[in-house]
Amino acid sequence: xxxxxxxxxxxxxxxxxxxxxxxxxxxxxxxxxxxxxxxxxxxxxxxxxxxxxxxxxxxxxxxxxxxxxxxxxxxxxxxxxxxxxxxxxxxxxxxxxxxxxxxxxxxxxxxxxxxxxxxxxxxxxxxxxxxxxxxxxxxxxxxxxxxxxxxxxxxxxxxxxxxxxxxxxxxxxxxxxxxxxxxxxxxxxxxxxxxxxxxxxxxxxxxxxxxxxxxxxxxxxxxxxxxxxxxxxxxxxxxxxxxxxxxxxxxxxxxxxxxxxxxxxxxxxxxxxxxxxxxxxxxxxxxxxxxxxxxxxxxxxxxxxxxxxxxxxxxxxxxxxxxxxxxxxxxxxxxxxxxxxxxxxxxxxxxxxxxxxxxxxxxxxxxxxxxxxxxxxxxxxxxx
Amino acid sequence: xxxxxxxxxxxxxxxxxxxxxxxxxxxxxxxxxxxxxxxxxxxxxxxxxxxxxxxxxxxxxxxxxxxxxxxxxxxxxxxxxxxxxxxxxxxxxxxxxxxxxxxxxxxxxxxxxxxxxxxxxxxxxxxxxxxxxxxxxxxxxxxxxxxxxxxxxxxxxxxxxxxxxxxxxxxxxxxxxxxxxxxxxxxxxxxxxxxxxxxxxxxxxxxxxxxxxxxxxxxxxxxxxxxxxxxxxxxxxxxxxxxxxxxxxxxxxxxxxxxxxxxxxxxxxxxxxxxxxxxxxxxxxxxxxxxxxxxxxxxxxxxxxxxxxxxxxxxxxxxxxxxxxxxxxxxxxxxxxxxxxxxxxxxxxxxxxxxxxxxxxxxxxxxxxxxxxxxxxxxxxxxx
Numbered sequence: 001x002x003x004x005x006x007x008x009x010x011x012x013x014x015x016x017x018x019x020x021x022x023x024x025x026x027x028x029x030x031x032x033x034x035x036x037x038x039x040x041x042x043x044x045x046x047x048x049x050x051x052x053x054x055x056x057x058x059x060x061x062x063x064x065x066x067x068x069x070x071x072x073x074x075x076x077x078x079x080x081x082x083x084x085x086x087x088x089x090x091x092x093x094x095x096x097x098x099x100x101x102x103x104x105x106x107x108x109x110x111x112x113x114x115x116x117x118x119x120x121x122x123x124x125x126x127x128x129x130x131x132x133x134x135x136x137x138x139x140x141x142x143x144x145x146x147x148x149x150x151x152x153x154x155x156x157x158x159x160x161x162x163x164x165x166x167x168x169x170x171x172x173x174x175x176x177x178x179x180x181x182x183x184x185x186x187x188x189x190x191x192x193x194x195x196x197x198x199x200x201x202x203x204x205x206x207x208x209x210x211x212x213x214x215x216x217x218x219x220x221x222x223x224x225x226x227x228x229x230x231x232x233x234x235x236x237x238x239x240x241x242x243x244x245x246x247x248x249x250x251x252x253x254x255x256x257x258x259x260x261x262x263x264x265x266x267x268x269x270x271x272x273x274x275x276x277x278x279x280x281x282x283x284x285x286x287x288x289x290x291x292x293x294x295x296x297x298x299x300x301x302x303x304x305x306x307x308x309x310x311x312x313x314x315x316x317x318x319x320x321x322x323x324x325x326x327x328x329x330x331x332x333x334x335x336x337x338x339x340x341x342x343x344x345x346x347x348x349x350x351x352x353x354x355x356x357x358x359x360x361x362x363x364x365x366x367x368x369x370x371x372x373x374x375x376x377x378x379x380x381x382x383x384x
Numbered sequence: 385x386x387x388x389x390x391x392x393x394x395x396x397x398x399x400x401x402x403x404x405x406x407x408x409x410x411x412x413x414x415x416x417x418x419x420x421x422x423x424x425x426x427x428x429x430x431x432x433x434x435x436x437x438x439x440x441x442x443x444x445x446x447x448x449x450x451x452x453x454x455x456x457x458x459x460x461x462x463x464x465x466x467x468x469x470x471x472x473x474x475x476x477x478x479x480x481x482x483x484x485x486x487x488x489x490x491x492x493x494x495x496x497x498x499x500x501x502x503x504x505x506x507x508x509x510x511x512x513x514x515x516x517x518x519x520x521x522x523x524x525x526x527x528x529x530x531x532x533x534x535x536x537x538x539x540x541x542x543x544x545x546x547x548x549x550x551x552x553x554x555x556x557x558x559x560x561x562x563x564x565x566x567x568x569x570x571x572x573x574x575x576x577x578x579x580x581x582x583x584x585x586x587x588x589x590x591x592x593x594x595x596x597x598x599x600x601x602x603x604x605x606x607x608x609x610x611x612x613x614x615x616x617x618x619x620x621x622x623x624x625x626x627x628x629x630x631x632x633x634x635x636x637x638x639x640x641x642x643x644x645x646x647x648x649x650x651x652x653x654x655x656x657x658x659x660x661x662x663x664x665x666x667x668x669x670x671x672x673x674x675x676x677x678x679x680x681x682x683x684x685x686x687x688x689x690x691x692x693x694x695x696x697x698x699x700x701x702x703x704x705x706x707x708x709x710x711x712x713x714x715x716x717x718x719x720x721x722x723x724x725x726x727x728x729x730x731x732x733x734x735x736x737x738x739x740x741x742x743x744x745x746x747x748x749x750x751x752x753x754x755x756x757x758x759x760x761x762x763x764x765x766x767x768x
Contacts, residue, residue, distance in 0.1 A: 001765055001766060002764075002765060002768040003765055180660075180661075180662060181660070181661070181736070182660075199594060199596065200584075200585075200594065201584075201593070201594035201596060201597050207662075208662060209585070209661045209662060209733055209736075210583060210584065210585035210594040210595065210596065210615075210616055210733060211594065211596045212583065212585060212594065212595045212596050212615070212616030212617070212622055212625060213585050213616045213661050213732075213733040213734055213736065213737075214661065216619060216621045216622065216737070217661065217736060217737060231594075231596070232594050232596030232597045233596070235600060237600045237628055237629050237630055238596055238600065238628075238629065240625075240628035240629075240762065241596060241624075241625035241626070241628040241629050242625070243628075243761070243762055243765060244621055244622075244624035244625040244627075244628050244758045244759075244761075244762060245621050245622065245624075245625050245758075246621055246758075246761075276564075276565070276566075277564075277565070277593045277597050277598065277601065278564060278591075278592060278593060348597075349593055349594060349597040350597055352565070352593075352597065352601060353597070353600070353601060371766075372766065374628045374629075374630075375628075375762050375763070375766050377627070377628075377630075378624065378627055378628060378759050378762060379759070379763065380386075381385055381386060381387055381627060382385060382755075382756065382759045384386040
């Protein structure tokens with residue numbers, strides 16, 4: 001395959017793989033795609049270790065880093081000197097305690113729990129919340145730029161000027177995720193080199209417009225800036241569809257969560273393998289902003305229970321949820337049925353296609369083969 | 385273009401155009417596609433007239449008819465002898481009156497209003513509601529089968545056995561619209577010859593899974609039954625994407641609403657031309673079942689106002705909304721600003737791409753040209 005992006009990034013396939021797991025990033029890069037590590041899971045120190053590990057694995061092949069820079073965050077949390085865990089209202093901590101009791105997850109929820117059992121989330125609670133502020137994201141970017149990364153991606157809001165400046169100075173292109181045509185134009189104006197147009201079916205923070213509808217409009221709006229399609233892409237037919245829509249490559253996140261390499265908590269992985277495409281929901285209950293995830297007792301309670309105080313904003317809800325989910329994860333592994341009901345994670349509607357654990361490399365190869373088959377089918381339809 | 389469906393239906397392009405407007409149906413059929421008339425807007429007698437007109441226009445070229453056969457309808461409405469308008473609760477009529485007052489639409493809403501100014505909806509209110517029952521749909525099918533139709537399509541629920549039997553006896557294939565993989569399998573078991581897999585971004589009654597995610601799963605689940613993709617398809621890139629996903633053709637509804645031929649009420653047409661892809665909502669407020677439509681004061685009030693009694697089931701909400709919208713339409717044409725705020729209609733997220741009034745024939749040709757361009761691009765990516 002050959003698009004402007006395969007040329008620019010020196011990859012065989014314009015397949016960008018977003019993952020919080022370094023093993024997935026390295027596996028996809030080594031299979032001819034482009035791995036992108038989600039940095040928000042890590043403290044600055046830990047990110048440095050992860051990237052050093054990746055550098056050793058990929059032998060100079062290209063990979064990137066993704067940071068979360070929300071355009072708007074909770075005003076109190078943005079105030080200088082604020083200690084984030086102190087800002088979580090009593091009612092919200094009480095609701096989490098109530099859920100723990102109701103679902104048999106056990107003892108009192110206090111601060112300081114974060115990362116104790118998480119997949120690569122060490123650091124104190126304040127630090128975790130800070131990573132999604134400009135200040136925190138900039139710290140992560142500084143670490144990332146010390147490594148030979150080929151891309152910095154910015155999820156949510158436009159990339160902050162300091163991020164664009166640092167990346168430019170280092171010769172690293174900036175990609176920005178968008179869910180609307182309006183945001184795409186704003187991101188290009190802010191200096192994004194590549195736009196990731198992400199449809200509503202995507203996992204994680206997502207808008208309301210579907211990939212099928214969004215991608216062609218974004219392509220037209222930002223031309224000649226190249227566009228990656230995201231959301232709803234987990235097999236080769238969907239890669240071909242994305243390119244038919246005018247994208248020059250794809251950005252996939254969900255499909256890696258059930259690979260061999262993924263550090264997805266076992267209870268969540270089992271749920272994903274069993275889930276259909278109807279088992280996700282776009283909910284504010286994990287981060288404070290609408291994010292698609294497995295529907296679970298967690299989302300149902302926060303979004304539907306009469307006694308729910310409603311989710312907080314970003315980053316406080318993220319903090320509260322990460323803390324709670326670390327505990328839920330441990331209880332789920334210990335076999336607590338209620339904990340398994342609560343357990344969830346960000347994933348797109350393609351979860352319905354994720355029915356088997358495979359090596360990430362195999363996923364890449366199957367996507368490319370499926371892509372070639374789809375193009376062959378289109379040729380036959382057109383030429384006959 | 386050549387797929388099993390172009391062969392089977394004797395069309396140049398596997399492009400199925402759903403419309404309530406006979407002019408659109410005839411124009412698409414005459415341009416080499418396949419027009420499908422939505423029959424629910426018509427009484428049995430009027431449907432007969434419309435099809436007679438189409439027969440005279442298309443000179444033997446193929447077209448079809450679509451009926452609405454909901455799997456579940458309001459229990460009271462299904463009871464024998466029930467007169468539908470009598471079943472609408474006072475609170476719901478009162479809420480409509482309140483909206484009329486609030487938005488300056490004028491006088492009291494009584495029964496018997498339906499069709500007075502509607503686009504092709506004559507008949508009394510009871511009859512209109514009945515058209516979406518098995519009994520009413522069967523009456524429409526009997527009329528349709530007297531004409532040389534090439535397809536009967538069933539929206540919502542599986543096609544009732546009597547529909548399949550009558551169609552088979554007449555040698556007419558049956559298509560069924562579905563929004564989930566589970567329903568697709570059920571529809572095939574019920575005798576559907578073709579499945580229309582319709583994503584959440586589609587206008588009208590729609591599920592929650594996007595076209596990108598739904599189509600490949602439905603294709604795999606029902607093979608070798610052919611699948612049409614619906615939802616999010618209004619240009620040639622989207623046609624190519626649909627075929628890449630494994631569909632053998634496309635089913636489009638929204639894109640015709642802003643054509644020259646469409647009888648879309650002028651206030652609604654103007655709104656559609658100005659709307660972005662974020663200006664639709666999936667709401668029960670027009671039919672009682674979730675249907676995507678323009679977001680308007682009507683949807684906002686029913687779905688969000690504290691004093692809203694909430695929508696009724698199908699067909700009572702349909703009846704109430706059609707009645708109200710006939711009046712709103714007249715007031716909007718008379719220049720009442722509040723009526724323009726209330727005015728809406730079913731449309732998919734592709735409304736953001738519908739920015740110009742064109743002849744339906746031109747839409748068909750542009751889609752085919754855009755399709756060919758997209759396939760050419762894919763070839764270049766793959767062969768280089």
